[in-house]
Amino acid sequence: MIDDFVFGADAARNLSAVEEAVRKAAAAEILPRFRQLAEHEIVEKNGPHDLVTVADRLAEEHLTASLSELLPGSVVVGEEAVHADPDIVQALSGDAPVWIVDPVDGTRQFVHGDPGFATLVALAHRGELYASWTYAPASDRMAVAVRGAGASLNGAPLRCGTPDPDAALTVATSHPDFTSPEETAAFRRLEVPGLAPRPCGSAGLEYLAVAEGSLGAVAFGWENPWDHAAGLLLVAEAGGASATVAGEPFRLAGGNALPFTAARDAASARRILGLMRGAADA
Template sequence: MGNEVGTPAGGVDAQDVDGELLAAVERIVRAVVAEEVVPRWRRLAASDIAEKNGPHDLVTTADRAAEAQLAQRLTALLPGSVVVGEEAVSADPGLLDLLRGDAPVWVVDPVDGTAAFVRGETGFSTLVSLVRGGRPIASWTYAPQRGQFATARRGGGAHLNGERLRTATDPGRLRLWISNPVFRTPAEQTAVARLAAAAETVPCVTSAGLGYLEVARGDADGVAFFWEAPWDHSAGLLLVQEAGGTSRTTAGQPFQVAGGNALPFTVARDVATADRVIDLLTGAEEDR
């Protein structure tokens, strides 16, 4: 595929991301998912599924095939760009250093929520973001079996199926999504218990990208996460930010895609909500 949007080789900044680029990437994502992911949904054989770091960390032929296709087509779309994909990093962790480099980086999660995909559930998505200088400048979130396609452009807002997204504004509500419980340590379980005691909680996010989407669309007020894999968070961070929300780590700083974050962290509808969630996660609210 050629350079459909005519972007100069070797560089793109937020002001260069326009509707044409957003649409070109959307076409690529939809095509790859239609070719490599949807046909395998509920049709996986045992030989199509493998463990990476244990029984709850799975990879399928859909993950590998979709990432390979996305990497090929996205770098052809933007000459000079590079890819940081979940499956490639699993084989070569050194690829994470690309996030600190000068080239535009496509951050790719071909099937976010692989366990849900393997179980034949609809709670999975494909996540793509374009990162420059360690900051997401555009993102694409696609949940094919739910008919949801969300995009965001830095400074240009967030949209779901063409409709503008806004985070919730109900000051009396605190509805939180919680990341997958199979990864929790005893300390994390204690932190989650504090959240559950103070808020309405949804106990499991099968796809990080869908958790971010729930905040961006106003259905949830925040999500608590306990890991920092960039492919899980990059697209959603920009989506929530452009919908009016924010992120906070336990060090009180915004989450950084390039790593080095104090965990756990939250993405929330506004600053006040993010601060409260962090206080609950750390126990600071109990000390007052």
């Protein structure tokens, strides 16, 4: 079922239909509320740094309906649905194709009127990513990745940047508000000559920056699949590499050794992982 949808005779039409569904959800539920939110439309989920808005909820409902219709028999694992019912995330380990949805990635930026937010959608089956869509509504940038077929941004091929021996490797790391003491220590080990760590913004847009060559790597200490699924495939199909500190691939269903990185090339990923592990030869 999923192979036919992504790689079959109607694949181009199917993938375009997903892109259109993402654009429609953003146009209907997100952009009209950008810089127009009322105070009662913003709610704290797990504290002042973890926000949800009416745009998050309505965009996810919009995408859940449209994506389920595009691929009958599929299920949706969305950030807001999982917040309401944590058992929904178990679908990632099931047999049905899964749409992984973050309706507004970078809600804090969205709330503050900053255009650095994105809508993220990935299609997976039995833990394997098949396709992803990273959409920046405020700038109308759409990045698409398909397993084994490469990545593109607004139709143009994407390739991660090549190492520049004269420039520091910039690494976007988990924001301190979402970092454990152990992870904070791991990220501080990246403060060495040749690396330039900084706090990340929208995870989806940071992955896009790696894929388009304007950022060297990301390093994150949380594993919510809706934040990472789309970007991990995007970076991989743009020629990058990723792994956890245990040297293993990131598992969508969770249980990963953290932190993990996605970088412009395998050598950069190995160096970042070695430093975060505290390896003497990194």
